[in-house]
Amino acid sequence: MLSKVNPSIDIDIDNIEDFGKSYRKEKALQVFIVSEVALFLAIIIQLFNGSFELAGILSAVLLILAGAYWKLKDNHINVATTVLILCHTILATYLMWRYGGIRDEVMFAFPMILIFATVLASTKLVTGIFLFIVGLIFANAYVNVNEIYLNYDSSINLESATIINLLLLVIFISTFIGAQGIKKLISDLVDQNEELNKSKREVQKLVYQDALTGLPNRVMARKIFDQYVETGNKNGSKTALLFIDLDDFKSINDSLGHQIGDEFLILIARRIAGMIGGYGSVYRLGGDEFLVLLNDFSNNDDVINQSERLGELLNQALKIKNYELSVSCSIGIAIAPDHAADFDTALKYADIALYQAKKLGRNRISLIDDEMIVDAQEDFSLLEDLRKAIKADALELYYQPKIDIQQNQIIGAEALLRWQHQEKGFISPEVFIPLAEKSGLINRLGHFVLETSIKHCAKWHEMGFIDYSVSVNVSPIQFYSPDFSNQVMLLLNRYRLLPEFLELEITENVLIEQSEALTRNIQSLKRSGVKLSIDDFGKGYSNLAYIKRLNVHAIKIDREYIMDLDKSEDDLAIVKAITDIAKRLNIKLVAEGVESQSVLDTLVSLNCDYAQGYHWSPAIKHDDFVRHIMAKRQENIVAASEK
Structure with missing residues (x-):
């Protein structure tokens, strides 16, 4: 039995938007925590070094970010992330301008800010921050070159190394968290894509395959017929459509039950498929009706001979449980493009020929001709x-x-x-x-x-x-x-x-x-x-x-x-x-x-x-x-x- 299509694969725009908000909130919370831990460590360092003024500034920023953190918890994502990025930008600008300028270790904070902004903020804010940083760097260089304002150029010491490492640690943790999130997102997308492909394959089975016999169905027969005809138009080959109906199948179903009947149909389908092999393709239309498409034959006599061999094969008894069962079959044939150029017309003409075969006494083969078509039109x-x-x-x-x-x-x-x-x-x-x-x-x-x-x-x-x-x-x-x-x-x-x-x-x-x-x-x-x-x-x-x-x-x-x-x-x-x-x-x-x-x-x-x-x-x-x-x-x- 074919499984049902997984309903979880249904595409829902609201779900996608909710997922995007959830992802931003999760990443913003992680960045807030990393930022506040880093600020807290920086405050400790400044207090240890006696820089009480800078420690006070850092503490003020820490408090502002704490308030923004609680806003974030209340799902005010845009407000919280904007405050986070602006606070970091203003703090980095102040420290860069006051101390070492573009040579100051605080310059490492700007790439971190841009990473945060790219992941969390809107395109407008990211663009504005980037242009501000570029302008800030040029402005600092200009005032120093023209000696309008000179930054303090401190020598390398343990404090600057600690600050640089702290900034690098923040960048590393942030990028690591972001990378893990991206990896997880990619993994989830791969899993969902595989599930979607699996569901797609199941849907294709439902659309193109007969559930009982596993043979392709009418929908697939139409596609293959069109392909055969298209190829035939190029190379001059023909396509034969054989409509097969089992003459006495109903008596098997009625007397022995549908389970035996289904097993019988499965075995019949295997027989037909086994014989046709590379000569063509086999389909089940439903009930006891099968369809064969042949595209490898020299003339109509070949099709008739193949149909006769098929009829002889299907007449042979099949053993199911304790029963030996056999049926005859009637076959109606239409040739494309001789009789029809499209699937529906060819199938209709093959059905007319099949009806004629039944009228002749069953277990017969009938090739459609003009007289049958005229008779069918008159009957209609x-x-x-x-x-x-x-x-x-x-x-x-x-x-x-x-x-x-x-x-x-x-x-x-x-x-x-x-x-x-x-x-x-x-x-x-x-x-x-x-x-x-x-x-x-x-x-x-x-x-x-x-x-x-x-x-x-x-x-x-x-x-x-x-x-x-x-x-x-x-x-x-x-x-x-x-x-x-x-x-x-x-x-x-x-x-x-x-x-x-x-x-x-x-x-x-x-x-x-x-x-x-x-x-x-x-x-x-x-x-x-x-x-x-x-x-x-x-x-x-x-x-x-x-x-x-x-x-x-x-x-x-x-x-x-x-x-x-x-x-x-x-x-x-x-x-x-x-x-x-x-x-x-x-x-x-x-x-x-x-x-x-x-x-x-x-x-x-x-x-x-x-x-x-x-x-x-x-x-x-x-x-x-x-x-x-x-x-x-x-x-x-x-x-x-x-x-």
């Missing part, structure tokens, strides 16, 4: 029209009667969503439902179908058709929603329809994805009394054991086996086998696509329960369906009266 345009149609309530439910073929009676209907486009005419559900599923509109669309069909079925009951049920096709995406079963029950309660009159149709492919949410929704609906049926049975993955375990109410035989049932021996054998199995499992059979009397007669002889198709009626609008069932009821009344 159609999707926008679908959004508008949903918003304008332009979609409508049609109903195809469901017949009990043993009793020759209507027992309900299947609700089928229809879209009549204003310009393009009828749009097949096989076209717009996948778009709705991919775009996230399916939940809204599915809720509309559920609510409308339940409301209409409740209306049939009010009209006296109390045994009619309604069948509704449900998208797998709806079943994966954790609260789907609750939504269904809320609608049933709202329109006061008993659960037994609602039949939800799911495809066989849903049974492959045995997620927790799916299983929980199915179990909850079954407990409530809602019926489940398997749509298009025999068209895909037929797991009879799972169907039995789910206690499915009915299976609908795909129209592919029904339409030529009276002519095809193979279809007849398949339908007969399905019928026998269903009867043994006590599951009802529904035949779709019945269009002739001969097919109906065959189904009746096979003891099929229900059927629907053009032989009775196509899917029709709700008002037409109501008129149809009313007419049938009237026919039955007339027939009964004639008997």
Whole structure:
């Protein structure tokens, strides 16, 4: 796990100013103490030598500095440091002018004063002090040269040596303290800089690196793609963007848990990175999606071959704990600059190619082409029209009667969503439902179908058709929603329809994805009394054991086996086998696509329960369906009266 960025590195102007004041105060206190100790020693020396006048002057300065020291303690830093520097300057000027002039040992005090002023005082004061000292030295030289005033030139003695050493000691201690402070400051700055760099590296990890796999992420992929393309513009090379999606990863996550799923993704990431090596770079986009950038290939066939080898590698089983896990992968490819010159467009086109690979049956590789791009643009345009149609309530439910073929009676209907486009005419559900599923509109669309069909079925009951049920096709995406079963029950309660009159149709492919949410929704609906049926049975993955375990109410035989049932021996054998199995499992059979009397007669002889198709009626609008069932009821009344 990546650590959080250290919040102490945040730059705060107020903190910087406080630090500067604290530093000045600390250094000023140290200088005050050194100065007062030095003055005290100088007073002792002068008293010992009998220089009571000078001792008195030094004592006065000591008292003034003591007052300034207490001002400093009260945080009056500017006032205190100004008093300190001016006192030292005035005292040094007095002593230099009275005694030895520019040859006097007190001249050593001026460098010390300048050091103090540089560290503690403002720029103006430092500049003023420096100019004053320069002018003072020239003035003293002038009056001595012109004999206007002559300084006393004493010979070297022990007293002058002591004063010089005392001044040197003060300079040494002051500069030592200042140097130590600077060293500490530099050390602190180095530490803070290292901490800042560390935090910067952590931030870069968060920005550029996937936390789970350690691979670079989408942000870094964009940067590297741009670099590859820029290089390609100079030397004529191309960049391939491979969008990889693991086909069956969701079932691993749902059945074995996220911990196993995460370990699996980490191992998959290592496999991809290990294979790509020096050919390109690998990134994780999120979930079970990875990205590969290749910039070392001769032609598109090289990219396809590399993708095929990658697919074969990912198909190999991985052992995690006691499980041997394997998935297939689908890969969509876009080439820059052939298909796109920027990252977003290349990724979009690779995603389109990936979608095409999924449509072809998964575990496929698809290279984007002009036809796919045109189709994608048409899909996008159609999707926008679908959004508008949903918003304008332009979609409508049609109903195809469901017949009990043993009793020759209507027992309900299947609700089928229809879209009549204003310009393009009828749009097949096989076209717009996948778009709705991919775009996230399916939940809204599915809720509309559920609510409308339940409301209409409740209306049939009010009209006296109390045994009619309604069948509704449900998208797998709806079943994966954790609260789907609750939504269904809320609608049933709202329109006061008993659960037994609602039949939800799911495809066989849903049974492959045995997620927790799916299983929980199915179990909850079954407990409530809602019926489940398997749509298009025999068209895909037929797991009879799972169907039995789910206690499915009915299976609908795909129209592919029904339409030529009276002519095809193979279809007849398949339908007969399905019928026998269903009867043994006590599951009802529904035949779709019945269009002739001969097919109906065959189904009746096979003891099929229900059927629907053009032989009775196509899917029709709700008002037409109501008129149809009313007419049938009237026919039955007339027939009964004639008997």
